[in-house]
Every structure is written in C-alpha cells, then in structure tokens.
Amino acid sequence: MWSSDAQANEAISSDKTFGNMNSINLYAISEIQKEIDPSDMISLVFLLYDVPDTALQRLVIYERVYKDSIGGSVSDLLHQWAVHTQSRSTWKHEFLEALVICQLNQIIRKLGFNVADIKRNFELNNSKTYINPMKKLLYKLCEHIELENLTKLKNTLLTYNINTSDYEHCELIFLDLMCKKFIKFKQYSYGNRVTSHEYNVAKLADIIENFNGLEKLAQDLRTLEDANVKHNVLEKPNMTPVASSSKVNEEINKINDDDFSDSFDLFNKLMEDVKIDSLKSDKKIQNRTIYDIKNPNKVGICYIINQEHFYPSKYSIENKSDSKQLLPRKGSTKDKERLKRTMSALNFEVISDDNLDHITMKNKIESILKYRVHRDHSIFMLCILSHGTRGHIYAADSVKVKVEAIENLLDCEGAKHLQGMPKVFIYQACQVDEQVQTPELMPDAPNYYIKKSDILLYSATAPGYEAYRLEKYGSLFIQILCKVIEENADKAHLEDIFTSVSYYVYKICTKLRRDQLPKKETTLLKNLHLTKKS
Incomplete structure (x- = not known):
C-alpha cells in the first residue's frame, strides 16, 4: 500500500514521541502516586475515572485519611485505576495525557518523555487525545x-x-x-x-x-x-x-475622581463647604404633633441587612428577565458599621445580618417584627444596603424584591402591635451600570410607592438618579446620613434631618459632577424625634 511522505513522517514522529510507553506500568504508577500531592491526585482521579460515583467516594475517603494522618497517607487510587483499565489498549495514553493536562512535567520526565514533544502532540494532534473532552473542559473550569x-x-x-x-x-x-x-x-x-x-x-x-x-x-x-x-x-x-470585564477595568483606570480615595475626611470637608441653616428643635412643643418616646433608654429596634456579596440562584437564572450579574458591593460593610454605631448611640438595639437570600430576608424581617419589636418600643427602623433597580432591591441570591413588598411587611398580620408606632425604612440600593462605572463609585436608581400609615421611607436616590458608594469608605448617602443624625438628633425631628441630608448629598454630588438626589416619602402623622444617650 502506498502512503504519502507526510503520513510516513507523522508516523515516525509519533513513534519517537511515544517511544517510552513501556515505562508506564503498574509498578511505575505505584511509585508515581507516592510523589503526587493531594490537589493533583484529586485532579487526576477526576480526569481518569469513568464512574463519577466511584471517583467521588474514593476521593472523599482519600481526603479524610490524608487529613487524619496529617499528610502522611499514601494513596493507591492511581494503581487501582490502572489495574482496572489495563485491558484497554489506550490506558497508558490516557494516563500520560492526564499528566500533561495537570502539568505534572516532573513526572513526565521521570517516565523518560520529552515534555515539549508530548505537549505538542496532544495540543496539535487533537485526533490523538484520550481524555473525555468534557472532563478536560470541566477541569479547565476548575x-x-x-x-x-x-x-x-x-x-x-x-x-x-x-x-x-x-x-x-x-x-x-x-x-x-x-x-x-x-x-x-x-x-x-x-x-x-x-x-x-x-x-x-x-x-x-x-x-x-x-x-x-x-x-x-x-x-x-x-x-x-x-x-x-x-x-x-x-x-x-x-x-x-471576556472583553466586557477587561475593557471596563481599562476604562476604570483612566478615570480620575479628584483624589477621591485619598482620605475619608473628604466627606467632612465637602460638608463644611456646603452652607445650610442650622436645625432647630421643636421638642419643647410637647403636644399631639410629636410621637411619644416611651423609654428614652430603650427607643426600639434597628435592623440592618447588608447585602455585599451576590450569587445567581435557580430562580434568578430561570427568570431571565430578572437575571443580572451582580458585583460585590465593596465598602458596604463600612456603612453597616457606621449605622450600628450611630443607632446604638441613639439607644436603639441594633441587629444586623449579611448576605440574605430573598426568602431568608423576608422571613428575618417578619421574625424581627414579631418577636423582637415590643409594645414598649417607640420606633422600628429597617436599613437595607444592596444593589437595586427601579422599585426593587436585590437579595443576595440575585432575586429582585419589591420595595413595596418589604414595606407591606411593616403592616402585616404579624406586625399588628406596631400600629401607631413610627416605622423608618432607609435603603441604599445600588445598581451597577458597567457602561458608567467609576473607580470606586457605584450607581443605583430605585423607586417606591407608599400606602401605609406611620411609615417614613428614605432612599439614597430618587427615580432616574444614581447613588454612589466609595469602595474604601462606604456610600455618600449612608455616611452623610449618619453624620447629620449624630450632630442633630437632639435638635430636630427626623424629617428635617432627612431634608438636610438630601441637601448635603445633592450639593456634594453636584461638586463631584455626579447626579444623585435622595428622596423621602412619608405617611407619618406626627413629628419623630430621636434621642442621644445621656
């Protein structure tokens, strides 16, 4: 039979590349597995074993024994595989390719192969690969x-x-x-x-x-x-x-935000530059227009939900219209800690949770209202820090929750004892838009509708605007809010304080050439005062 010179040369090259296949035998594999570290052993078993149940069961035992023996365990997993598969004519090639995939070059050399030649053979001659293609891709994913x-x-x-x-x-x-x-x-x-x-x-x-x-x-x-x-x-x-990620990072690095990250004192400096009439107290007017603080030393509950890290869920994936890749909200923990300090100083019992899925978030709010808020409390405050979109706040499992639905929880069957009690709902809801990202400032724009009484809802931004967060120091809205409350809690009622915060945020963002305007909606029937610890 005639054959082309190219075919003949290929055969000679292949024979030369794999000329040491006899060096791969049961004894060699028994010796090799003594030198392989646990992570590489897991990868090799993943690639080589055909039955996933067998591979998983043996690897779980292997990990347990290895940990119990403080790294002194010698595995027999590769030898067992070789004994079981040596009836296949390709088993040696499978083993060698697995070594290449896991980049165990030292083992390849010890077996007498030229690493470069072996790699080139598997990379260029795809018709001579032996490991399951999907296994290889899943390993790359790992x-x-x-x-x-x-x-x-x-x-x-x-x-x-x-x-x-x-x-x-x-x-x-x-x-x-x-x-x-x-x-x-x-x-x-x-x-x-x-x-x-x-x-x-x-x-x-x-x-x-x-x-x-x-x-x-x-x-x-x-x-x-x-x-x-x-x-x-x-x-x-x-x-x-992906291009979107790398291009965004390139654009981010080009933006200069007036040395925004140099010092968190920038907040204070910017606030000092904004002139505003000092707030005055109307607490001397003790009449029916002021909510009663039953116990100044035990004002109420402040519940903070900090959604900083997000992951896709079955619900968000299957509901494609609601699905969105959400980046971590760096700096959100700074807001949580500042809120905790501020509200504790105002005699609130502060409770906080991090990274709650949409079901847990709803259940937690209901539980707090039912079991932690009592009749002798005077105020309930809910603060949610998260990504968001118009009319919604994202839970940690990337599911959008309606702001209105959260508000309704404040007046549900399990919260009847809160009737007549002022309920304050504050949220920093961020929606990252990759087209307009800045190095440390992340945008959002929620919306909401108020229907219940005795509720004061205050959002970091109004519809159509954005709310910005400093990754190193926290959000403009929450940090300014805490500062103004700390300085004016004993001087003015809460709505006036919120108005002052909105003014500061608006003026500061204007100076920074950022569009943000907080918005409050209220069905409070009286003025609400906070009290500082004496």
Missing part, C-alpha cells in the same frame, strides 16, 4: 474558579437543593453534580473503543455565565454539548477573559 466564585457556586447550588458545602475542591463538586445527574454524561462505545459522547451541561452553563470572567467557559460548555462531538475532537478552549 482551574479558573477562584475561591470567591467557588463560594458563589456552592450558594447557587443550594437554591437547587444540592448541598456541596463539604467539598473544598471544585472537581469534587462537579463529580457530585454528575452523581446527581445535574451534569449528564453519555458514552457510546464500539468494543473497547469509545466512539462518541453526549452531554447535558445546560444548567451548569446557566450558572457559570453569571460569574464574572467565566462567561467564555460557559459558552464553551454549551458549544461542546451542542456539537455532540466525537471523543477524538476538541478544540482547545479559549481562556481569554
């Missing part, structure tokens, strides 16, 4: 999921009733998803040879595309699933970060 996104992934899977909190490695999470058929693999074989694969990774792709920097990998997952490709065909995934 390599690109950092701790923050791994935590997000675990939280998101909880919304699908899948608890992966016990797993520290992404590969174990993916194995668990395979066991639960959340990720589905189907393999077609002819004799001992795998001919093709079929995958269902749509749910995982829907989740991953909501993680910053992983959008391209989500697309690669869908592409591989849709192609229903044969086992021997897989283009190398492009791991370049």
